[in-house]
Amino acid sequence: MKLSVTLNVNGTNYFIVVEPHWTLAYVLREVLGLTGTKVACGTGDCGCCTVIADGKATLSCLTLAASAEGLKIETIEGASTQFKEKLHPIQTTFAEIGGAQCGFCIPGMVMNMKAFLEENPTCTEADLRRALGGNICRCTGYAKQVEALISARDLLFQERRLPH
Amino acid sequence: MRTVTEEKRSIIGARLPRVDSIEKLSGSVQYAADLKFPDMLYAALLRSPHPHARIISINTRKAEEIPGVKAIISRDNAPRFLFNSSCPLLDVEGDQVIFDDWVRYVGEPVAGVAAVDIDTARVALASIEVRYETLPFVLHSESAIGLASPCVREKGSNIAFEIGTNQESIDFDKAIEKSDYVFRGKYSTASVQQCAMEPHVCVSKYDDSGRLTVWSSTQIPFRLRSTLSKALGLSVGKVRIIRPPLGGGFGAKEQMIVEPYSALLAMKTRKPVKLEYTREEEFTVGSRRHACNVELETGVSKDGTFTARGADVILQVGAYLSHAPGVMSKAFAHFLMLYKAATSRFDGKCVYTNTSLSGACRGYGAPQIVFAIERQVDEICRELELDQLEFRIRNSYTMGDVDPVTNFKIETGANEASIRAAAEKAGWNNRFSPKAFGELRRGMGIARYMYSTSAKPWWPEASEALAIINEDGSVNVVTCAVDLGTGITTGLAQIAAHELQVDASMINISKESDTETYPLDTGAYASRTTYVAGGAVKLAAADARQKLLSAASRILGVDLDELDAKDGKVYSKLHHEKSVSYGEVVKKCRTALEGSSTILGRGFFEPKGNGPTFGAQIAEVEVDVKTGQTKVLRIVAALDVGKAINPANIEGQVHGSIQMGVGYALSECLKWNEAGEIINPSFLDYKLIAALDMPKIDVIILESPDPSGPYGAKGVGEQPVVPTAAAVLNAVNDAIGVSIRDLPATSEKIYRAINAQNN
Numbered sequence: 001m002k003l004s005v006t007l008n009v010n011g012t013n014y015f016i017v018v019e020p021h022w023t024l025a026y027v028l029r030e031v032l033g034l035t036g037t038k039v040a041c042g043t044g045d046c047g048c049c050t051v052i053a054d055g056k057a058t059l060s061c062l063t064l065a066a067s068a069e070g071l072k073i074e075t076i077e078g079a080s081t082q083f084k085e086k087l088h089p090i091q092t093t094f095a096e097i098g099g100a101q102c103g104f105c106i107p108g109m110v111m112n113m114k115a116f117l118e119e120n121p122t123c124t125e126a127d128l129r130r131a132l133g134g135n136i137c138r139c140t141g142y143a144k145q146v147e148a149l150i151s152a153r154d155l156l157f158q159e160r161r162l163p164h
Numbered sequence: 165m166r167t168v169t170e171e172k173r174s175i176i177g178a179r180l181p182r183v184d185s186i187e188k189l190s191g192s193v194q195y196a197a198d199l200k201f202p203d204m205l206y207a208a209l210l211r212s213p214h215p216h217a218r219i220i221s222i223n224t225r226k227a228e229e230i231p232g233v234k235a236i237i238s239r240d241n242a243p244r245f246l247f248n249s250s251c252p253l254l255d256v257e258g259d260q261v262i263f264d265d266w267v268r269y270v271g272e273p274v275a276g277v278a279a280v281d282i283d284t285a286r287v288a289l290a291s292i293e294v295r296y297e298t299l300p301f302v303l304h305s306e307s308a309i310g311l312a313s314p315c316v317r318e319k320g321s322n323i324a325f326e327i328g329t330n331q332e333s334i335d336f337d338k339a340i341e342k343s344d345y346v347f348r349g350k351y352s353t354a355s356v357q358q359c360a361m362e363p364h365v366c367v368s369k370y371d372d373s374g375r376l377t378v379w380s381s382t383q384i385p386f387r388l389r390s391t392l393s394k395a396l397g398l399s400v401g402k403v404r405i406i407r408p409p410l411g412g413g414f415g416a417k418e419q420m421i422v423e424p425y426s427a428l429l430a431m432k433t434r435k436p437v438k439l440e441y442t443r444e445e446e447f448t449v450g451s452r453r454h455a456c457n458v459e460l461e462t463g464v465s466k467d468g469t470f471t472a473r474g475a476d477v478i479l480q481v482g483a484y485l486s487h488a489p490g491v492m493s494k495a496f497a498h499f500l501m502l503y504k505a506a507t508s509r510f511d512g513k514c515v516y517t518n519t520s521l522s523g524a525c526r527g528y529g530a531p532q533i534v535f536a537i538e539r540q541v542d543e544i545c546r547e548l549e550l551d552q553l554e555f556r557i558r559n560s561y562t563m564g565d566v567d568p569v570t571n572f573k574i575e576t577g578a579n580e581a582s583i584r585a586a587a588e589k590a591g592w593n594n595r596f597s598p599k600a601f602g603e604l605r606r607g608m609g610i611a612r613y614m615y616s617t618s619a620k621p622w623w624p625e626a627s628e629a630l631a632i633i634n635e636d637g638s639v640n641v642v643t644c645a646v647d648l649g650t651g652i653t654t655g656l657a658q659i660a661a662h663e664l665q666v667d668a669s670m671i672n673i674s675k676e677s678d679t680e681t682y683p684l685d686t687g688a689y690a691s692r693t694t695y696v697a698g699g700a701v702k703l704a705a706a707d708a709r710q711k712l713l714s715a716a717s718r719i720l721g722v723d724l725d726e727l728d729a730k731d732g733k734v735y736s737k738l739h740h741e742k743s744v745s746y747g748e749v750v751k752k753c754r755t756a757l758e759g760s761s762t763i764l765g766r767g768f769f770e771p772k773g774n775g776p777t778f779g780a781q782i783a784e785v786e787v788d789v790k791t792g793q794t795k796v797l798r799i800v801a802a803l804d805v806g807k808a809i810n811p812a813n814i815e816g817q818v819h820g821s822i823q824m825g826v827g828y829a830l831s832e833c834l835k836w837n838e839a840g841e842i843i844n845p846s847f848l849d850y851k852l853i854a855a856l857d858m859p860k861i862d863v864i865i866l867e868s869p870d871p872s873g874p875y876g877a878k879g880v881g882e883q884p885v886v887p888t889a890a891a892v893l894n895a896v897n898d899a900i901g902v903s904i905r906d907l908p909a910t911s912e913k914i915y916r917a918i919n920a921q922n923n
Contacts, residue, residue: 019283035198036191038411040361041443045847048361076191091189095181098812101820102649103188104361104411110189132855136847138359138412139649141819142855144812 005069009034010078018065025049025060028075036076036107040136047135050108051075057115076107079114089155090114093148101139109135113149121157125150175662176875179812182654183668184409184647184675196381196408197365197440204367205234205278207429207439208285210292211449212267212274215518215840216301216314219265219294222275227291232284235432236292238275239263242428247395249420249521250487251387253623253686259317259324260484262395262424267296268316268483269520270840271449278429278437301518303840305457305480308515316483316516324481325489325514327496339472339507343463347544351536352906353889354833355455355480357447358525359852360648362411364422364450365440368430376427377404383417383646384687385677395424396431407677413648414824415524416451418689419486447845451523452834454491455480458536461509468550470505470559477512477533482521488514491522493622494529497569501614501776502537503559504568518840524689526824530615530886535907538611538890543903552610553583553592556780561614563868570621572773576870576878578804579778583612585864586802590782599899603790606797609894610782611887617775617870617879618692624770625692627700628683631660631708631765635754637732637746639664641673641704644685645697650881651813652693656701658809659874663705665730666746683766691777691879694809698874699769708765715749715763773872777883779803781822783859783891787899792915795857796826796892802864806878811865818863818884825888827853833908 007014009032016031025042028034028051040048042061049061052074080088090110093099100106109132116131117123123131128149132142187193224236246258267274275292279285300314307313308322316322340346366380376398382388385405393403410417426439441450456479463472477495481488492512499510545552561567563577587593587610595608618625630642641660647653653673661668674682685697709729716734717724720743726736735743744752746763753761784798801818808814831851835844844850869876889907897903902917 029198030200033200035194035200038195038197038361040363040411041847043443043846043848046361046443080190087186087189091186094189095185098179098182098185098651098816100182100185100188101651101816102361102410102412103185103193104195104649106188107191126856129855129858136359136361136852136854138361138414138823138852139820140816141821141823141861142858143819143861144816146855 003066005066007065007068007073008071009073010075020064020066022065023061024051024063024065024068027065028060034075034077038104038107040104047112048105048108050112052111052115055115055118057112076111079110088114090149090152093151093155094145097144097148097151099140099145099148105135105137109137109145117153117156121153123153175658175668177808178658178810180654180658180668180810182651183657183673184653193409195362195411196367196379197362199367199379199408201367201369201436204436204438205280205429205433206282206285207276207278207426207437208282208289209273209425210275210289212270212272214267214296214298215270215303216299217267217296218299219267219274220297221295223293224275227277227288230284230288230291232280233277233288234280234435235278235429236275237425237428237432239265243397245395245397247391248485250490250523251384251391251420253387262428266318269518271520273425276425276429278433301840303517303519303836305478305515305517308517309478309513316518322516323513324485324516325492326512327492328511329509333509336472336474336507336509340461340463343471344466345464345548347462347464347540349460349540349543349905351458351460351539353456353532353535354907355522356453356828356832357834357850358414358416358451360412360414360416363441363443363446364417366422366426367436367438368423368426369436370430370434372434375402375404376431377406378423378427379406379408380423381410381417382407383413383648383689385644385646385679386684387687388420388423389679391420392423392427396427404678404680407646409675410646410648413688414526415528415689418524418687419451421450443847444845447834447850448842449520451521453525454488454522454532456532458533460536460540462540464544464548468555468558470503472507473503473505474509475499479514480519480522481514481516482519483516484521486521487523490622491529495533498530498533499537500568501561502534504561519836526821526882526885528690528882530613531828531889534611534613534886535890538887539893539903539905542609542894542897553587556612557583567776570774574776576806576868577776577778578866578868579614581866582778582802582804583780585866586610586780586782586800589862589864590784590800592782603788605787605789605899606784607895607897607899608782608784609891609898610780611890611894612780613778613883613886615777615883615886617695617777618771619690620771620774625696626768626770627685627697628768629697629700629704630683631704633708633712633746633750633763635747635750638670638672639666641671641701642682643674643697643701644677644679644682645693646677646688648688650817651810655694655809655813656698659698659701660705663702664709666732670732691881691883694877695775695873695879696769696771698809698877699771700767702874703767703769704765706765707767708763711763711765712746712749715753716744719744719749719752771872773870775806775870775873775878777804777878779883779887781887781891783895785892785895785899787896787914789900789918792911792918794830794896794909794911794914796859798860799888799891800862800864801884802866803883804866804868805880806870806873807867807876808865809877814865814880815863817880819861821884822861822888823853823858825885826859826892828907829889829892829909831908831910
């Protein structure tokens with residue numbers, strides 16, 4: 001049995017036919033060709049597949065594609081569209097400070113932290129580390145990532161406080 | 165020797181942002197798992213449920229009838245050429261084939277299916293009928309070594325490989341007898357998984373002319389090509405390995421694991437076939453660090469020097485040899501080079517067991533042996549009330565000594581400096597200030613290492629690179645060096661920029677490897693890439709510079725000696741107005757009527773040593789004596805890198821190593837049940853150190869240049885993981901007075917040890 005669904009991904013509506021058991025991660029990667037979202041465990045333990053659904057960080061490997069209909073889904077491919085250099089401040093600070101090594105965990109981490117910073121603009125380092133608990137990185141020991149996230153938080157927060 | 169503190173103006177030593185970070189951050193980089201080809205098939209493997217069995221029959225008829233199934237491979241239709249999955253550079257007799265008549269561990273592949281999608285492939289696996297005759301099996305190396313043990317390989321001994329000193333044990337026994345103090349202890353380390361975030365994955369394609377192309381997440385493209393062609397019975401020139409950007413490796417991808425199955429299915433179907441391991445497969449059959457038991461017998465004299473050092477070491481190999489001889493040889497070398505002794509004895513045995521293959525993992529045998537030795541040194545110093553720092557310094561090899569393994573004179577090394585720098589930063593001398601805070605006890609421990617760079621003297625070392633100047637003065641550096649995520653691509657670009665005196669933005673460097681079109685590089689292992697591939701890039705860029713100067717000399721009519729090259733221009737040192745840009749030189753050379761040429765520099769590098777590195781780490785821990793829960797508060801890591809090409813990337817290597825080392829110390833451990841199955845194959849049940857659990861890390865980079873490396877550089881990538889576990893457990897000993905000798909020291913183990921001490 002196949003299902004017809006409409007998925008809204010990065011502002012575009014996709015009309016697709018899915019198997020009921022297909023996950024959102026599978027559909028993003030295999031059907032829509034949005035391979036920026038990574039799958040490193042498939043069981044919701046590592047955070048590599050994190051996307052944002054209606055503003056909330058969501059594990060796309062544990063989300064059935066059919067159940068994502070009606071949600072506004074944002075993937076790494078759409079993370080930076082509103083920023084002028086086509087990079088979100090998290091991406092800019094990660095590049096400057098060296099927060100990405102092999103890079104495989106990065107799309108999920110950027111999406112999780114993007115959602116987190118939106119909701120917690122005044123978070124502390126300990127808050128950031130706790131929030132990173134769902135993102136496994138084997139390369140960096142999280143040191144430069146936390147440093148970059150603090151810097152990104154400050155950039156985002158300052159921008160918001162600037163008079164328009 | 166000096167400490168790197170401030171940014172230098174040279175590009176060598178600059179914190180240049182990584183040349184590949186934007187595509188990784190934007191998600192546009194294409195890893196092997198992201199590749200998709202028209203008509204691509206998906207593969208899955210059927211695995212043995214038994215730790216040891218003979219295959220009686222395999223019936224694939226039902227599976228073949230499933231719509232969408234395109235090919236099935238098994239021992240009934242696969243070639244049987246022996247190979248060693250470590251892809252050795254030298255000829256080594258293999259001990260495995262793609263599919264055998266026996267299975268020797270739970271999870272060993274029995275058949276493979278290629279189908280139009282992964283669901284169909286997995287459904288088909290369930291329809292394959294295999295009849296087994298189960299056989300006796302053995303899981304633990306201590307049991308496997310016994311005479312009454314079942315044979316892992318059906319016949320012959322379970323001792324797969326042995327190495328040791330030729331020292332008469334009678335001399336050693338005499339030296340022990342004469343020693344003022346003798347220390348004996350058994351230490352053991354667990355088997356842990358490398359846990360690269362990108363699983364093993366490859367796509368194979370076989371064309372009608374008989375050429376096989378494999379896009380693989382491998383650390384060793386050229387070595388993989390050699391072993392894969394051997395396993396399949398193909399000519400090396402017919403096999404092409406393309407290595408897309410890699411999502412981590414840590415040694416797990418220095419092994420041929422997925423490629424033969426995908427290649428064979430591609431050869432059967434003439435369609436591209438993708439095989440990607442699941443996380444469960446990564447944990448159960450995707451390589452792991454060798455579990456190791458070490459028995460030390462050590463004599464110490466009253467004046468605090470070693471009189472005799474002996475070790476009996478057993479490595480749990482798994483069912484096939486793979487990297488075991490190399491890992492044991494490395495453990496042997498590290499045993500010898502860690503401390504001097506009048507007499508040394510080493511006996512190393514690699515033991516087959518009916519468990520999945522072990523392989524290369526950051527540190528390659530050193531973390532195991534260094535854990536044992538540095539734990540014992542801690543015990544010795546406590547027992548004899550010797551100074552932990554001075555004892556280590558006094559007994560270490562240092563600059564001017566002869567390396568006991570290579571017999572090379574040691575021409576580099578900040579051993580004492582690394583120990584003293586770490587101690588100063590950590591506040592070692594004040595460590596006895598109040599240690600108890602309610603139920604919490606704090607302690608500090610130190611451990612050190614000496615670690616050679618590259619696989620010399622066991623293997624030859626060689627890398628080649630090209631530097632091509634383009635008509636606009638930009639540069640292409642072509643190298644097959646593999647960046648696992650370390651940032652080495654950026655380091656190599658810095659080397660080329662320095663040699664050619666151009667801005668780093670002018671350098672375009674290979675971000676993937678291709679064995680058909682790129683020059684030789686044997687891969688990313690043994691912390692060799694800066695040292696060996698860096699040497700090749702340096703020579704290639706210098707060669708291109710020389711060619712630029714020669715051509716400019718003809719163009720400008722100026723003597724070669726008078727010329728210099730800087731900022732993309734060749735100019736006369738006497739008359740600065742006489743100059744020509746790199747791009748102009750290239751254009752004139754290409755279009756010269758007589759003797760047109762390109763400006764292509766070539767570099768081949770073979771180091772004249774093996775760059776000994778030194779380092780020390782000090783851990784500060786806090787143990788809750790009520791629960792055993794232990795937190796590593798801080799690690800100070802001092803390391804001698806020879807010359808820091810990019811300090812930010814070096815810090816990244818240290819940070820990641822410490823995440824791995826603290827996990828090795830406290831939580832990481834693969835567990836088997838009595839049926840031979842791994843029972844914790846997920847990130848939920850196999851605990852990695854998370855962001856909140858990470859200690860504060862201070863990195864102290866020391867530079868004691870090695871004349872054999874580019875600008876004096878030595879290896880960095882593996883070293884920082886080597887001493888961490890010992891430093892942490894030495895700190896636990898300091899905190900609670902309990903010496904834990906087997907890893908991992910989980911909260912439960914520490915809790916029990918505290919209770920045993922109290923009762």
